[in-house]
Amino acid sequence: MLPGDMALPAAAAGGEIAALLTDLFVVLLAAKLGDELFKRIHQPAIVGEILAGVLVGPSLLGLVEPGEVLEVFAELGVVFLLFWVGLETRLSEMREVGGTALGVGILGVVLPFVAGVGFALAIGEGTATAVFVGVALVATSVGITSAVLIELGVLSGRAGRTILAAAVIDDILAMLLLAVAVGLGEEAGFDVVGLVATLSLAVGFVLFFALGGTQLLQRQPRLLHTPRFSESPLLPAVILCLGLAAFAAHIGLAAIIGAFLAGLMVAETKEQHPIEDEIAPLYAFFPPFFFAFIGMEVELGELADLETLAFLTALTALAGATKYAGARLGARSLGTDEAHVVGLGMVPRGEVGIIVAGLGTAAGVVGQQLFVVIVGMSVLTTLLIPPLLRRAVQRGVGGPPEP
């Protein structure tokens, strides 16, 4: 592309920036093509985006290396995804499913955790490692399921709301288990007082913004839309989203919990201003980076021996079966069809399993093979569930007919 030596120094002007812009271009183009292709073959678009990430990532073509910048774009992807989900959700609707969601959240955490710990102990791992495997099996990636439910137009159905509320509870429990796991891994032991304080802060944060925040904006929508501010409440809303996401991440929750709460709050002002039209482009731009990034994390080369594949298959089956069983049991009051949708919807591990695996490696209790297998399991649950969920929704809850 560079015609002569004299061009090189000048090109170096934006050399690094040029490379990063190229990464963003390649990832977005690949994700969009994967998305379009999977829509044509009547499959969930996000599966196409994840596979596009596998294709351009280090495993196959090696066009793009997942670095810090892409990670931030991926994180903003899931942040804007959950902000959008919050915008589409009314707190009153969440309250209706609260009891059921609590059952789904707790059972959907306990079963996979016990199974993961038991499985790891059975194959000869130590306690600290076993606890990490348990936590990796616990974490649900609500981003994946939300995206599929949005695509099918049933996010605001009863099953969709139950999944959302359960995912918030799930994340709080997972955070506590993770604190325990990291404590064990570093042999720091338990600090029960600290654990209770962490739990209180997390629950307090969620309740404060879910209840107080929505009340405040319901009564004072002009806080976001005051005519003294310029035309659009877009930036105030986005700033609120980033602020709560950062705060949630600082107290050990997933950033997306904060983004979801911000969405719930802003949703209360929708009658004053149709803000969804303005959030939609951000929701179109960022999430493809999230899905493609998950795919880029897969290390196909490392998975290519029989023992690892067998391990991966077993762990994936265990992760899927126990989460499905726990969540479905918790949702049994919704009836067979919707309980099935809830059970499936809680299974994808997505980025959360990958983060847990990374933390375990950092704590020195998750080895290379186990890391690769946990990442593989997270991506496999994420790839296998959307088609099943699509079918379940179309049959059970009544989505759009198969074209």
Next chain:
Amino acid sequence: MLPGDMALPAAAAGGEIAALLTDLFVVLLAAKLGDELFKRIHQPAIVGEILAGVLVGPSLLGLVEPGEVLEVFAELGVVFLLFWVGLETRLSEMREVGGTALGVGILGVVLPFVAGVGFALAIGEGTATAVFVGVALVATSVGITSAVLIELGVLSGRAGRTILAAAVIDDILAMLLLAVAVGLGEEAGFDVVGLVATLSLAVGFVLFFALGGTQLLQRQPRLLHTPRFSESPLLPAVILCLGLAAFAAHIGLAAIIGAFLAGLMVAETKEQHPIEDEIAPLYAFFPPFFFAFIGMEVELGELADLETLAFLTALTALAGATKYAGARLGARSLGTDEAHVVGLGMVPRGEVGIIVAGLGTAAGVVGQQLFVVIVGMSVLTTLLIPPLLRRAVQRGVGGPPEP
């Protein structure tokens, strides 16, 4: 914020991500507040955003350190800004001002370059350093001027179009001079063949997409809007923008030239789909990072001695006067008022001067004091011009009345 020791390991989960989300939150919040404040006092909003960057950056509060992630957001800020400018521009309107713009571009490059080299030689710098000072005085930041013209609603006026077209020519000439400067700095000497090839590639790139690209999308708007693709042409348009921006950066042009060309192309399809409504939120979200980042690059501490201040004042005056004179001379056929607007509009150096200073440091010919002074000059021209431009536009070209 962390209530107990047990929270720390869990918080470390997203520790780095939490810190980066916090940076994005702080920068966007500060920029928005600066923006609103400056609108209230009837000053250009972007000046408020730049000063907000100075405030939260290392110079004053030190809340945010400008790193790679913020730099990419800043770059996307000016990329989406120029994409927007391209969307608002019709090629036919650019053609009308082509001759004038050529004069503005060439005179606006020659005068500052000669003055910068002469000044640096006069104060005893070597040839290689003097050439860098000349190049730093050449570069125009069209992003700053565009933002002010958009704010005043006169981007598509004759003066605005002349500034845009001249800025493209300016950037091509600056790229060539930069190649020469870096070659001198590294004592690599001149490769005339390479230089001609670089020039041909740059001119070819601009003409190919400005003429061929717009023709193509004018005749085949369905390339972007084909019903086989999903609802919105937003992502195809954004992908085109990122692709041309990355390509421009790879061949040594500013990335924003590619973004501007992409905007020109997409503008040809506006009759099929009102895409501006969908680009607007991206245009609202990213550019504040660009303006705040410029402010964050200022090192107030380093400027705080009399000799440096005198040097800064002299260089800023020289940079402003020569660019203004050259550009105004080139635009004299537009009449006094509009030539005045064009002259002022070409003065801001913005990020381009900062990039040149950084390259000079990397090439070992720009020392610490000179670096700080060039950055200071870039930011000062950027801060001082918008209020003058605002007044000139409101008086001369007929913008909205002073409130």
